[in-house]
Amino acid sequence: MASRWLRPEVYPLFAAVGLAVGICGFQLVRNICINPEVRVNKVNRAAGVLDNFAEGEKYAENFLRKFARNREPEIMPSLNRFFTDPSRN
Incomplete structure (x- = not known):
C-alpha cells in the first residue's frame, strides 16, 4: 500500500502541498503573534x-x-x- 503512494512521481506534489501548508502556517502564526488587530488573551480583548x-x-x-x-x-x-x-x- 505504501509503495502505491510513495512513487517518485508523487514527490513534487508532496513538495508543493508541503510548501502551501508551510506558507499558510507561517501566515497564521504571524497574524496570531504580531498583528495588532488580533487579540488572543482575554485582557486584550476587553480593551475594545x-x-x-x-x-x-x-x-x-x-x-x-x-x-x-x-x-x-x-x-x-x-x-x-x-x-x-x-x-x-
Missing part, C-alpha cells in the same frame, strides 16, 4: 478598539515591503535590459 497607529504601521511596513518599495517590478532585470535596451543594437 485601540487607536494604536504606530503598532499598525510597524506591522504593515515590514522588511520585505521596505526592501521592495523602490525596486523595479522585474523578475530578471538583466535579461530584460538585454532584450529591451536600444543602445545594444
Whole structure:
C-alpha cells in the first residue's frame, strides 16, 4: 500500500502541498503573534478598539515591503535590459 503512494512521481506534489501548508502556517502564526488587530488573551480583548497607529504601521511596513518599495517590478532585470535596451543594437 505504501509503495502505491510513495512513487517518485508523487514527490513534487508532496513538495508543493508541503510548501502551501508551510506558507499558510507561517501566515497564521504571524497574524496570531504580531498583528495588532488580533487579540488572543482575554485582557486584550476587553480593551475594545485601540487607536494604536504606530503598532499598525510597524506591522504593515515590514522588511520585505521596505526592501521592495523602490525596486523595479522585474523578475530578471538583466535579461530584460538585454532584450529591451536600444543602445545594444
